[in-house]
Amino acid sequence: MRLAPRISLLVAASLLSIGSAHAETVVKIGAALSLTGPAAAYGAQQKVGILAAVEEVNRSGALKGVKLEAVIEDDASTKEQGIAVFQRFINKDKVAAIIGPTLSNTATAADPLAQGARVPVVAVSNTAPKGITDIGDFIWRVSLTEGQVIPGALKRLQAKLGFKKAGVLYGNDDAFTQAGYNVMKAATEAMALEVVGTQTFAKPDKDYTAQLTALLGGKPEILIVSALVENASGIVAQARQLGWQGPIFGGNGFNSPKLMGNAGPAAEGVYVGTAWNKVSSAAPNQAFLKNMAARAHEPDQFCAQAWTGVMAIAEAIRLSGKGGREEVRAGFLKLKALPTPLGTFSFLESRDGSHDPALQVVKDGKFQIVQ
Amino acid sequence: MGQQVINGLFLGSIYALFALGYTLVFGVLDILNLAHAAVFMVATFVAVALVGHGVHILLALPAAVLFAGLLGLVLERVAFRPLRARTDSNIAGLISSLAAATIIEAVVLEIWGPNITRFPFGTLPEGPTNQLRLLGGTVSRLQLTIIAVAGLLVLALTWLVQRTRLGREVRAVAESPRAARVLGVDVDRAIAAAFFISSALGGAGGVLYGLAFNSISPDMGRGVELKGLAVIILGGMGSMPGAVLAGFALGLTEVFVVANLGGSWRDVISFAGLFLFLVLRPRGLLGAAVTREA
Numbered sequence: 052m053r054l055a056p057r058i059s060l061l062v063a064a065s066l067l068s069i070g071s072a073h074a075e076t077v078v079k080i081g082a083a084l085s086l087t088g089p090a091a092a093y094g095a096q097q098k099v100g101i102l103a104a105v106e107e108v109n110r111s112g113a114l115k116g117v118k119l120e121a122v123i124e125d126d127a128s129t130k131e132q133g134i135a136v137f138q139r140f141i142n143k144d145k146v147a148a149i150i151g152p153t154l155s156n157t158a159t160a161a162d163p164l165a166q167g168a169r170v171p172v173v174a175v176s177n178t179a180p181k182g183i184t185d186i187g188d189f190i191w192r193v194s195l196t197e198g199q200v201i202p203g204a205l206k207r208l209q210a211k212l213g214f215k216k217a218g219v220l221y222g223n224d225d226a227f228t229q230a231g232y233n234v235m236k237a238a239t240e241a242m243a244l245e246v247v248g249t250q251t252f253a254k255p256d257k258d259y260t261a262q263l264t265a266l267l268g269g270k271p272e273i274l275i276v277s278a279l280v281e282n283a284s285g286i287v288a289q290a291r292q293l294g295w296q297g298p299i300f301g302g303n304g305f306n307s308p309k310l311m312g313n314a315g316p317a318a319e320g321v322y323v324g325t326a327w328n329k330v331s332s333a334a335p336n337q338a339f340l341k342n343m344a345a346r347a348h349e350p351d352q353f354c355a356q357a358w359t360g361v362m363a364i365a366e367a368i369r370l371s372g373k374g375g376r377e378e379v380r381a382g383f384l385k386l387k388a389l390p391t392p393l394g395t396f397s398f399l400e401s402r403d404g405s406h407d408p409a410l411q412v413v414k415d416g417k418f419q420i421v422q
Numbered sequence: 423m424g425q426q427v428i429n430g431l432f433l434g435s436i437y438a439l440f441a442l443g444y445t446l447v448f449g450v451l452d453i454l455n456l457a458h459a460a461v462f463m464v465a466t467f468v469a470v471a472l473v474g475h476g477v478h479i480l481l482a483l484p485a486a487v488l489f490a491g492l493l494g495l496v497l498e499r500v501a502f503r504p505l506r507a508r509t510d511s512n513i514a515g516l517i518s519s520l521a522a523a524t525i526i527e528a529v530v531l532e533i534w535g536p537n538i539t540r541f542p543f544g545t546l547p548e549g550p551t552n553q554l555r556l557l558g559g560t561v562s563r564l565q566l567t568i569i570a571v572a573g574l575l576v577l578a579l580t581w582l583v584q585r586t587r588l589g590r591e592v593r594a595v596a597e598s599p600r601a602a603r604v605l606g607v608d609v610d611r612a613i614a615a616a617f618f619i620s621s622a623l624g625g626a627g628g629v630l631y632g633l634a635f636n637s638i639s640p641d642m643g644r645g646v647e648l649k650g651l652a653v654i655i656l657g658g659m660g661s662m663p664g665a666v667l668a669g670f671a672l673g674l675t676e677v678f679v680v681a682n683l684g685g686s687w688r689d690v691i692s693f694a695g696l697f698l699f700l701v702l703r704p705r706g707l708l709g710a711a712v713t714r715e716a
Contacts, residue, residue, distance in 0.1 A: 251685035252685045281637065284637070
C-alpha cells in the first residue's frame with residue numbers, strides 16, 4: 052500500500068534528472084553486480100571488465116566532452132538487494148544507464164523498476180531466454196541466450212566434423228535442461244540431422260547405461276546432451292565406459308570445470324558452445340586481451356561481456372550525441388555492427404544481443420576454443 | 423541386447439546387495455531399518471576419505487565395510503535395543519531408525535558438504551584397455567568385479583545363515599525370540615550379529631555403487647532405499663534368496679523399460695509391475711514359508 056506513492060515519487064525524481072543530465076559532462080553508469088553470494092565468482096570478473104572498459108573509453112576520447120563514471124554496487128546475488136541497488140542508482144546516483152544485475156533471477160525483480168523509471172538497462176550475463184528483455188523497451192541485453200549459443204555452436208561443429216546422425220539425451224524433470232533440449236531439437240531439425248533416438252533421465256539418476264546403450268544401438272555419429280553438470284559428468288563417463296569414443300555436444304550445463312573434475316579423462320572430446328572466443332585474432336579481442344594482460348587479470352566470458360556492455364553504452368552515447376537516459380536508449384536503437392571482443396555486435400529487434408557464438412572442446416583437461 | 427542384459431545385471435547386483443541386508447534385519451526383527459540407506463552412504467564417504475589419504479582401494483573397501491558393520495552395532499544398541507521391550511516396538515523402531523538416518527546424513531553433510539564427490543582418478547584401472555567384449559556388449563572389469571563381489575557376498579551370507587551356529591541362532595531368534603532364549607540362545611547377541619552383517623553388506627553395496635557411478639553425495643542412499651524396499655517386498659519380506667532374485671528382476675526390468683519406452687516410464691512400469699505382482703501373489707517371489715526361516 053505504501054509502495055505506490057513511493058514509486059511514483061521515484062518516477063518523478065528520475066524524470067527531473069533527465070533535464071539536468073544534459074548539461075553534465077560526467078555520465079554515470081550504475082553496475083549492479085553479484086560481488087557476494089553464490090554468483091560472486093561471476094561478479095568479480097564483471098567488475099574488472101566494467102572498470103577497464105570505462106577507463107578505456109575515457110582514455111580514447113571517443114566521446115567528446117563526456118566522461119564516463121562507473122558506480123559499482125553489490126546485489127549480493129539476491130532479488131531484495133538487487134532492487135535496493137537499482138533504487139539507489141535510479142534516484143540517488145541518477146545514472147544514465149544500468150549494467151546488470153548478474154543473475155537472471157535478480158533481473159526479473161529489479162529490471163521492472165528501471166523500466167518504470169525509463170532508465171536503460173544492459174544485461175551482460177542474463178541468459179534466461181524469456182522474462183528479461185520482454186520486461187520492456189528499456190531492457191537490453193549483450194549476453195547470448197541458450198537459444199542463440201546452441202544452434203550456432205552445433206552448426207560450427209557440424210561444419211568441422213560432418214556428422215549426419217545424432218543421438219539425443221536430456222533431463223526432462225528440470226526447466227533448464229528441458230529448455231536446452233527444446234533448442235537442440237529445433238537446431239537438429241533446422242540442420243536436417245537424422246535423430247536416431249531420444250532418451251530422457253531424471254536429476255536424481257546415477258545410472259544412464261540403459262539410455263546410452265539404446266542410443267548407441269542406433270549408430271549415431273554424435274551424442275547431443277542437455278544436462279546439469281552433475282548428471283553430465285556421469286553421462287560422459289558412462290558413455291566412454293560403454294566404448295563411445297565419438298564427439299559429445301553439451302548444453303550450457305556442461306560449461307563448468309566441474310565436468311572435468313568429475314569425469315576426468317572421459318570428458319576429453321566434449322564440445323560446448325560459448326559466447327566468447329577467447330583466442331579470436333580479431334583486433335577488438337586482441338586489444339581487450341592486451342588491456343587485461345596489463346592488469347595481470349585472466350578474463351573469462353563474463354569479463355568480456357561486461358566490457359562489451361560498457362562499449363555498447365559508449366557507442367549509444369556517441370550515436371545520439373548526449374548522455375541522458377532517453378538518449379542512451381535512442382542510441383541503442385541506432386547501434387549496428389559494433390566491433391567488440393565478442394565479435395561484431397548488434398541488437399536484435401527483441402533488444403537481445405546478437406553475435407557469432409564460439410565452440411570449445413575439452414582437451415588436456417581444459418576448455419579450449421575450436422578454431 | 424547383450425549390452426542391456428549386462429547393464430541390467432549390473433544394476434540388479436547393486437539392488438540385491440542393498441536389499442539383502444535390509445531383508446536380513448526385517449526377517450529377524452520384523453522392523454524396517456530405514457537407516458540402512460544412511461549406512462550405505464556413509465561407508466562410501468569413509469572409503470573415499472581413505473583412498474584420498476593414499477590407502478589402496480583393496481584395503482579401503484574392507485575397512486569401510488567394517489566401519490559400516492560397527493555403525494550397525496551402534497545403531498542397534500542406540501536406536502533399536504532400548505525400544506525392544508515395548509509393545510509398539512515395530513513402529514517406534516521405524517521412527518527411531520529414521521531419526522538415526524537423519525542424524526547420520528546431517529553429520530556427513532557437515533563434514534563433507536553437499537557437493538557431489540567421487541573416488542580419485544586411478545582408484546581402479548579405467549579406460550578402454552580394461553574393457554572386455556561379452557555377449558555382444560562392452561563390459562568393464564569394474565562392472566564384472568562388482569557383479570562377482572555381489573555374487574560372492576550372497577553365497578557367503580547364505581552359507582553363514584544356513585550352515586553356521588551364528589546363523590542358526592539368528593534364524594531361531596527370527597522364529598521366536600522367546601523360544602530361542604529358552605533354548606539358551608543369547609538373543610541380544612544374535613540380533614546384534616544380524617545388524618552387523620546387514621550394515622556391512624549395505625556398506626559394501628555403497629562402496630561398490632560409489633565406484634561404479636562415481637557420483638557420491640549425502641543423499642545418494644535415498645533413491646536406492648525406495649528401490650530396496652520394492653525389492654524386499656517383491657522377493658517376499660525377509661527372504662534372502664528372494665531379495666537377490668528380485669534385485670536382478672528389478673534391475674533388468676528398469677533397463678529394458680528405459681531402453682524401449684523411455685526414462686520417464688521406468689519407475690511407473692517398475693512400481694506398477696510390483697503392485698500387480700503383489701495382487702496376484704501377495705507373499706512375493708519366495709515369501710511365506712521361507713519368511714520365518716531367514
